[in-house]
Amino acid sequence: MANSNLSNTKKAKNDEFYTQYHDIEKEIAAYIEYNPDVFRGKTLLLPCDDPEWSNFTKFFAQKFAELGLKKLISTSYAVDSKSYKSNYQPTLFETSDPQYDKNKTTKNGKIFTLSRDKSGDGKIDVNDLEWCYLKGDGDFCSDEIKKLRDEADIIITNPPFSLFRDFLAWIMEANKKFVIISNMNAITYKEVFPLIKNNRIWLGAGKNDGRNVWYQVPDNFENYHKEEGGKKYAFVAGTIWFTNIDHGRRHKLLPIMTEAEIIKFGTKSHLESMITMTQ
Structure with a gap:
């Protein structure tokens, strides 16, 4: 079991933390509540992702029709290019596909796209995702991913915390809407x-209060805090969401204590000082 501060993780700059589905669902619901058409007709890019594991990809693929999306694009970063080295094994999903390439599986990133009813079942959902290998490793600074950024209307992901400054600058450079952690x-x-x-x-x-948030980590990850249902989880202190998309919480009035509450909960000295200030 890992030590509590994940010091080894920080030394290795491991950014393999997978956001849980319910955390994504709760955050995105707030934007939809404020503006039901916020994603309608939009192209979403989920970079710095791992589409085969990502709950971001799963969530937006399942909600594609409901949100009225135009296109969903999700990209991953090549295993060999990551600073954190693991005992990588390609998934059955990849190896059973005719386009599987044992050389590209670790050297190239992957791109998953969703825009049409490939299965012919009359709806567009997670079963219609199409994928292929990227030409490069999926680095968000590469021309290949920049081109996808420029195509997108909104960027949503959990980027590497160690590269947050660069990633945010990359988004702002293109003047894109975003929701990131x-x-x-x-x-x-x-x-x-x-x-x-x-x-x-x-x-x-x-809740951007700096509370600990649970993230799923890879199966071979040694620094974790609990294991449930065969999956490992680690909590990370002080993670919050950043965005430039409007939501209702921005417009809520701050609660102010009434005189009765001040009398009930305030100390005598505090109450007296407030009365003195108003005289």
Whole structure:
């Protein structure tokens, strides 16, 4: 079992943390509640992802028709290019496909797309996902992924925390809408705080209170905190959502204590000082 601070993970700069489905669903629901058509007719890009494992890909593929999406694009980063090395084994999904290539499976990233009813069952969903190998390793800074970024309307993902500054700059450079996750310390970054101050980005709709959030980790991952249903999970402190898409929580009035609540919960000295200030 791992130690509690995941120190080994940080040293290896392992960013293999898979966001849980219910956390994605809860966050996205807030944007839909505020604007039911927020995703309608839009092309979504899910970069820095692992489409075969990703709950982001699963969620938006299952909700494709309901959200009225135009196209879904999801890309992964090649195994050989990751700083964290693991005992990688390709999935049965990949190896059973005629286009499987034992050389490309570790050297190239993958791209999954969804835009049509491939199965012919009258609906577009996760069963209609199509995939192939990328020409490169899937680095978001590559021209190949930049082209996909430029095609997209909205970018949604859990990017590598260690590259958050670069990733956010990559999004802002193209003036794209986004919903992404990072550590709450990112608020203080010199590259991030001015964007918040100038109302160009803001916190997401979820509970951005720095609480610990559970993430699924790879099966061969040694630093984890619990195991349920044959899957390993680690909690990461202080992860929050960042976005530039409007949601209702931004417009809620801050709760203010009534006089009765001040009398009930405030100390005498505090109450007296407040009365003095109003006289």
